[in-house]
Amino acid sequence: MSRIEIRNLVKMYGAQQALHGIDISIEPGEFCVLVGPSGCGKSTTLRMVAGLETISGGEIAIGDRVVNGLRPKERGIAMVFQNYALYPSKTVYNNMAFSLQLSKMPKPEIDRRVREVAEILELTQLLDRKPGALSGGQRQRVAMGRAIVRDPEVFLFDEPLSNLDAKLRGQMRAEIKRLHQRLENTIIYVTHDQVEAMTLADRIVIMRDGRIEQQGTPDEIFHDPDTVFVAGFMGSPPMNLVDCMVTPTGLKLGDSEIACATPERIRPGERVICGIRPDDIRPASDQPGGAPITLPVTLIEQLGTEKLVHFSAGSHDMIGKTGGRTELAEGRPQELSFDMTHAYFFDPESGKRIR
Amino acid sequence: MSRIEIRNLVKMYGAQQALHGIDISIEPGEFCVLVGPSGCGKSTTLRMVAGLETISGGEIAIGDRVVNGLRPKERGIAMVFQNYALYPSKTVYNNMAFSLQLSKMPKPEIDRRVREVAEILELTQLLDRKPGALSGGQRQRVAMGRAIVRDPEVFLFDEPLSNLDAKLRGQMRAEIKRLHQRLENTIIYVTHDQVEAMTLADRIVIMRDGRIEQQGTPDEIFHDPDTVFVAGFMGSPPMNLVDCMVTPTGLKLGDSEIACATPERIRPGERVICGIRPDDIRPASDQPGGAPITLPVTLIEQLGTEKLVHFSAGSHDMIGKTGGRTELAEGRPQELSFDMTHAYFFDPESGKRIR
Amino acid sequence: GEIEWLQWFAAEDSTGFYDELVADFQAKHPDITVKLVTQPFGKVRESIVTDNAIGVGSDVLGLNMPWTKEFLDIGILEPLDEYLAREGNSFATEDLVEAPLGQIDGHSWMVPLNAFPFVMHVNMGLVRKAGFDAPPATWEEFAAQAKAISALEDGTSGIGMPFSSQPPSNGPILTFLPLLYANGGRIMDGTTPNFDNPKVVETLQFLKDMNDAGGIAPGAASRTGGVDLEEFIAGRTGFLISPGVHSSSITGRNPDLDYTLVRVPSNGDKAYRVHGWEIGISADSDNKEDAWTFVDYLLSPEVNARAAKAANALPGNLAALDMVREGADETLLKQMEILEGDTPVEEMRQSPKAAGSWSVMTEEIQSMLRGDKTPEETAAAVQARWLDLAK
């Protein structure tokens, strides 16, 4: 349980700059999730915290210590790798005990801790197996166990669940959440998966091209995005982001007009990017309140409990939602209701939110 | 575009039987998805269709030909592998052109087809790169392109998207769907991911332990499961399946009573497994129609546009849903409304649906 | 027809003499072609046996006298008596160096192409530096001078003894036997080994004493004949016992050396170990007549003289001596003197398992020089092991 301060962190790979000054401040016990598109620098940041990459500029402090020059083992961290990186020749027991053995902890103490953690993670039966004889989910748990036994101040996770199948991913996600509630360590967690980000994080940091785009609680990030990038990044299916013309009464979307309140700062006649989540676009029968427009439905995706309604508005392809049991036909115009109370507006040039 | 008939397919690995008589009949142009838990025989079935595994019993016909003895290249199929299996030493162009080169197609014709497909898949910029220099999503597209250029009668996909991150997975899913609509080939598609299964399939085949559990359209599978296994398998979060006692007016779930109609075949006093999707359990304020019960909420997961409400009913952990903006507190009892019109009932012994 | 001549002589020659020789022969005998098969010396003996076992043996064989008995056991060689007795030969059998002709099993098996008496090469510079003005003639003088030279300065020794086990590990026959013969000793009794006789013990004792007194260069047990020669040429040893043929390479390679050549110091006996390059004919040859024609050609005084000169050796046909004498240098003249005046000895020809016996001698003398065995024990051990080998 330590505070982590990352100040103006810079990483150069040769002449190429991978991080352009990252500032994150993580409270003790906070669960911080880094998300962002591939190549944005998430792993690099995490690995610099771990001490696996040299720091080109800026400072990282864990607890009260600046750790810049310290070796990984001196930083009081544990890390779970994307592909687990279990020692294939060691048993589960020894995989977990390795770091304790290296730190010359007395044998009985090691044994006690390993068994305790194995108990928590339901690995007790597997202690004598080697990683090769484990399933994906079990390996993942061993990798976590290896981190947990060290009782580190800080946990670092680099896409720990990305190699699991959907079902297992859901289970392990819940397990990590439970563990965090129980152990209360500070955690930095890198993921691609926004469901993981949303469900696990106390704080989400969204990165883009080596910079921080926005950080905040999941609710803030999801419901109050600062930029069009963040708005489009969080949420699946993603928010519909359409270029609109502002009219005195609302917006002009393709040929249709939608009546809605627009922020004061935008004048009629200006262009604006309007963001509406698919959840807020539903067949008029489902959602009586909103602004109804009739638009052609191009594709319907049945997800089971809900259906995604793809339709086109002018040159834009947009997605709406409906319940899984709603009967809807593809290829025909459909009256759709837009709930514009939750619409977002962004400046087309800067991508910044217009509130 | 060929019909595929799989008749009483049996596979033995030594003494171990992997498939116990599979019958599937796929219409020309149909998109057939095989799902099922790990090890159930999905890949085995697919690979037997491809000609990569010998057939221990039964028959496979593609178009009008029984292909049991034919080599893979004589079957008119193309396959996309889970891990892509791109040729690492060939450029993207040559990866795609390889099968055409092998079939001695004239160079200009090869070039035309490769470029056309590359255009569709947005690979034109990458044609001279080698697989090592591509990102995961790009590799996946190359693997698909390699299959598409051959213009086969039948496409076989073995978990083609399972190694991609969530975002990319969604995009590629839509791309595959579009491709199918455009090319209209017959497709057999193996996946773990039920969202893929639901959105892509014309027909879903659910397998379990080398047998077919149920097959039908996504709607049938999702809304009309034949067995408790199928009901629990499809849907995320999964359907709540709880052991109940039938009462004259409904069901007894833990200490609470839920009023609902039960199928005639079950008498009061019998045990039954009742399945209710999380979507049909919502806070009473959201969903006024159903049967309200007050139960303690244990955990709330914010997914963004919706929240999962974990609560316990007697000894059962159950999940309900609510909108992403609904305020709900963990740890407190909450009045939940069960929409029992969509409840399913199963025989606890056989697992069969009771209609 | 075509005949093959297997030898190592051409490998030792860098002037192309043997190609010319063959060309000359073929010009004189247009119906015969001779193919020169050259092997490194260290492998000739194996090659002859291997080739013979497979049936691809060469027709004319370059031979080394110590191999004779072994080759006879395998039946490789053709008896030459009948050929030697022919009228039309270009040489007289009596003129040939005698040792190679000596009969074994009642026949002659080879003829000498040339001959090298074993001599002692002397670095007069070191001898003088050690306070002597003449090379040693007796063992006593020899031991004294060797000891004195060793004492001179770091890195010089009286004499090197090449008793390395490294193949062919023939150090004993290069150094020990010449000394033994000059002492009037022998190691054979007819065709049976007779190593444990007093003369042998006496000679071994002489070596041991000289070694103990520091007269012998250190590292005898790893010293090969090649290294021994090189160190002498480099001026690091005072004396070198080896075939006289080395004199030309010594003077050629280190002209600054104050060099002379003498008879191996003796205890009165004027006997020398004779060595040479011999020629035989394969018993399996399909073309023995042509083979003999070639051998006859090689032995004709004129050709033989040329061959001897090319190898810086003395001719096997002594009738060619006069031709060789013309323009010969002093060292060659001294060798001729030895050749003409002293008794040649060659015992290895009839000795069983000669090659094996050298290893035995090498190993036992190594252990004697190390101080593990007395000369008597050494002699007895060699005798026993040799007999065992020959059994």
Place this chain on the structure above:
Amino acid sequence: MTAMLRQMTTRGTPYLFLLPGLVILGALLSVPLYKVVEYSLYDNVIVERNPTWVGLDNYTTLLTDPGYWSAGLNTLVFTIGSVAGHMVVGIGLALLVNADINPRARTFFRSMLVLPWIFTAVVVALNWQLLLNPFGLVNYVLQWLGLTSEPLDWLGNPDLAMWSLLLISTWRGYPFIMVSFLSGLQTVPRELYEAAEIDGAGFWHKFWHVTLPQLKPVIYGVALLDLIWTFQLFPLVWLSTGGGPGRATEVLSTLTFRLAFVDFQFAQAATVAVSILIISAAFTLLYLRNEARRL
């Protein structure tokens, strides 16, 4: 019917792939291998045109010959020593030369270090004789450093000869191991090292707990091949020491050669060869078993 035919061709495919190799090996080596075994059952082969059948007499002679046992013991020392030397030096250098340095420098060092492999045994042996000679460079340097007072006769002293031979053999043999291990090193996932680093492992810990276990199959295979080759290594030993001084460095292969080509006792030589075959076969079975486990 066609299906059956097809099945047969499919079954035949692997044999077609093996055919050229097995034909060449079979045609050229099965007769010699058979002959060697046959020789060992006769007396005086090759020397005698009509050798006599003696059954297992040669084996009895061999097993009662102390020379054989001492050569066997030397072989054991030489083999184990050499293989250990190859491994230690080869692996150590592979690690060193795998370090993160300038790629050009790396190519340079790798190429230099592989040099001992590309000279023929005659030259290697003679060169080492020069170096190890009492007046040679090694002694000179040792004396200059004050490590020895007298020149040592490295190859002529029975107490030192085996060590010298091991030195030469190690020098000559490490590049093979180095190259093999080096290619193996490239396959160790980087994450394992990182995980170990986070677990607090230093250089040696990483080597022991990550590198070695990860490369165990490579090491095992290469070591066994090396073992089989070293076990019958001939030219280098024969040319360096000839088995001497005395028989201090006589190994089974030089004994075989001595019996065959010095003493012309080909039957006895074949007997030793068969005994080597039997011992090597044990190694090979070990190797195959290890391989089966790896699959």
Place this chain on the structure above:
Amino acid sequence: MADTAHPSAARRAVNEERRRRWRQAGTYAALTVVTFILVFPILWMISVSLKPTTETFSLPPRLLPDEFHWGGYAKVLTDPKFRTFLLNSYLVGLAVTFLSLVIGTLAAFGFSRYRFFGDRVAKLFVITTQMVPTITLLIPYFGVIVFLGLYDTLWGLVLTYLTFALPYSIVMMNGYLDTIPRDFDEAATIDGCTPLGVLVRVLLPVALPGIISTAVYTFLLAWNEFLFALALTRSMDMRTVPVGISMMVGEFGLKWDEMMAFSVIGSLPVLILFMLVQRFVVGGLSAGGVKG
């Protein structure tokens, strides 16, 4: 806070950088020392090749000759015999390497990709052929070569070395092929490759590092072999480098300078070859082909 923290951070960063640089310097130092020691015998060979023979044994030993003596090189470079030896060695070496790679890889493919009746026996046989000391095989083997009419031809040598190199090629290539996922085979099969096509067009490019290290081994085996080269040839035209070198070890002494000069000259192309190919010996070529 920031004011106090930054200088220390900078110092630590410098420390880290310095540590890394020290480590590199250490590596270079160690490599230089070790390489010098291990390569010293070869420097000595070069030195001997540049000394007149009298100096070879000079005392104290000197690495640099008083005066460079190019006689050995001159002799070796001008004598056509030596050119023949070199040419033969390279011809034989390259032919053996090529053939053993082709044949060995085929067999290795069979072992690696198929389970069939007799596979273990076949493998045992392949390895068994390596286990008898080659010297004892010399005479019977010689007989076979004579029987085949390949005596005193380079083909005889090629075939001989092939039998020595094949088992190794098979075993090693088998190992390398085993590391390549089967998925490539399957993908290529579906693309329409025959099994041979799979091997040649898909697997070989991926197995390049393995091929190269096997090739290096095979080439050096043929390059260094002496006993059979001597026994199975007899014309000067058919001799190889090791035989040529051993010819310089005469009955009466040794041409040190020529011998070392010849060794050095003969080895140079091999060294250059190795420098060129060693880049391929390392690094995974299968990168990006399969995921997971």
